[in-house]
Amino acid sequence: MKIGILGSGSVGQAIATGLAEHGHEAKIGTRDPSKLKDFLAKAPKGISVGSFSEAAAFGEVIALATNWGGTENALKLAEAKNLDGKVLIDITNPLDFSKGVPGLAVSGANSAGESVQRWVPGAKVVKTLNIVNSNTMIHPQLQEGLPDMFVAGNDAGAKATVAGILKQFGWPEPVDLGHIEHARYLEALAMIWINIAIPTKTWSLAFKLLRK
Amino acid sequence: MKIGILGSGSVGQAIATGLAEHGHEAKIGTRDPSKLKDFLAKAPKGISVGSFSEAAAFGEVIALATNWGGTENALKLAEAKNLDGKVLIDITNPLDFSKGVPGLAVSGANSAGESVQRWVPGAKVVKTLNIVNSNTMIHPQLQEGLPDMFVAGNDAGAKATVAGILKQFGWPEPVDLGHIEHARYLEALAMIWINIAIPTKTWSLAFKLLRK
Numbered sequence: 001m002k003i004g005i006l007g008s009g010s011v012g013q014a015i016a017t018g019l020a021e022h023g024h025e026a027k028i029g030t031r032d033p034s035k036l037k038d039f040l041a042k043a044p045k046g047i048s049v050g051s052f053s054e055a056a057a058f059g060e061v062i063a064l065a066t067n068w069g070g071t072e073n074a075l076k077l078a079e080a081k082n083l084d085g086k087v088l089i090d091i092t093n094p095l096d097f098s099k100g101v102p103g104l105a106v107s108g109a110n111s112a113g114e115s116v117q118r119w120v121p122g123a124k125v126v127k128t129l130n131i132v133n134s135n136t137m138i139h140p141q142l143q144e145g146l147p148d149m150f151v152a153g154n155d156a157g158a159k160a161t162v163a164g165i166l167k168q169f170g171w172p173e174p175v176d177l178g179h180i181e182h183a184r185y186l187e188a189l190a191m192i193w194i195n196i197a198i199p200t201k202t203w204s205l206a207f208k209l210l211r212k
Numbered sequence: 213m214k215i216g217i218l219g220s221g222s223v224g225q226a227i228a229t230g231l232a233e234h235g236h237e238a239k240i241g242t243r244d245p246s247k248l249k250d251f252l253a254k255a256p257k258g259i260s261v262g263s264f265s266e267a268a269a270f271g272e273v274i275a276l277a278t279n280w281g282g283t284e285n286a287l288k289l290a291e292a293k294n295l296d297g298k299v300l301i302d303i304t305n306p307l308d309f310s311k312g313v314p315g316l317a318v319s320g321a322n323s324a325g326e327s328v329q330r331w332v333p334g335a336k337v338v339k340t341l342n343i344v345n346s347n348t349m350i351h352p353q354l355q356e357g358l359p360d361m362f363v364a365g366n367d368a369g370a371k372a373t374v375a376g377i378l379k380q381f382g383w384p385e386p387v388d389l390g391h392i393e394h395a396r397y398l399e400a401l402a403m404i405w406i407n408i409a410i411p412t413k414t415w416s417l418a419f420k421l422l423r424k
Binding site: 143147191192195205 | 355
């Protein structure tokens with residue numbers, strides 16, 4: 001599968017690597033391709049770089065891995081025509097760093113996931129993977145066990161596509177939390193992770209749902 | 213220890229039972245003591261019933277287990293003078309049932325935990341236990357493992373007192389999420405639990421933090 005990745009930071013790079021490892025082709029969209037020179041030199045085959053628009057046009061599925069402040073603009077640069085009808089995996093967290101320790105930049109009856117869905121109404125947005133560090137997104141098995149991943153989105157077929165990718169990455173069948181409005185809860189869960197990670201300086205944390 | 217419980221539903225009854233099992237004395241505060249006749253007939257020793265004010269005056273520690281709609285009034289009936297300086301364990305979830313499937317009645321830069329802290333500024337509010345069903349609050353060990361519990365509150369001593377009670381109930385050392393504003397994240401985590409429990413009809417769910 002061809003996947004366009006919007007965002008070239010650690011999350012975009014981790015997702016591209018995970019996809020390439022599993023035989024997918026990934027094109028990372030960025031404002032500044034020169035930033036990825038070192039990464040590309042060591043990256044597995046199947047990863048290319050382009051503009052946001054080129055990455056979006058390339059992908060059958062899109063992964064959104066931008067910093068929150070740059071998200072709306074990245075989606076504009078990607079162009080609606082390149083996103084329409086496509087599955088868009090939203091990995092963003094709407095972090096507000098203005099007070100030092102991050103808080104949520106989006107609150108109330110809103111979330112990053114819902115904002116993204118409003119900004120690109122033609123895309124099928126699925127919120128997932130935002131609750132773990134980039135180095136836990138692929139091969140999530142931890143010493144203490146295999147964690148769970150959650151998905152939220154309005155389109156059942158899109159969630160099934162994302163579930164397939166997550167399972168390739170090593171996750172169990174993801175837990176479906178319903179429609180995209182429930183991205184609110186996943187973004188809050190990311191804040192639990194972040195609020196544990198900062199004082200303990202341990203970012204490789206994840207959550208397991210105990211079902212019985 | 214003497215503990216006053218505000219709220220006489222399944223959560224209040226479970227907490228009272230768990231406390232009595234561990235040698236504490238619990239007084240359940242309710243508007244209608246006659247509702248608890250059947251429960252008291254089978255309950256372990258050490259549980260009594262009274263008004264909200266009597267339960268609050270009785271407790272060295274207070275557990276708040278009201279339905280969200282009745283919470284502010286229950287705290288008024290409990291009277292500030294009976295809550296001042298005391299640890300108040302906030303187990304509430306601010307659920308809005310107006311649309312069928314519950315949503316959060318409190319959102320934005322707010323939470324039930326913060327609301328409770330504002331309503332009784334003299335109490336030391338600790339948010340915890342709101343992310344599991346009443347039958348998982350005591351003896352939380354599930355077949356799939358021992359889940360984790362989280363606490364959020366402004367007073368370190370109060371959180372230590374609550375940690376002691378949680379450990380008696382069978383929880384591991386709880387994970388400290390910081391100040392009471394982070395009740396927002398625990399109330400969102402409750403929504404994840406509820407949104408899994410409703411379609412699967414499985415309420416005995418809990419979360420484990422995998423740390424490495």
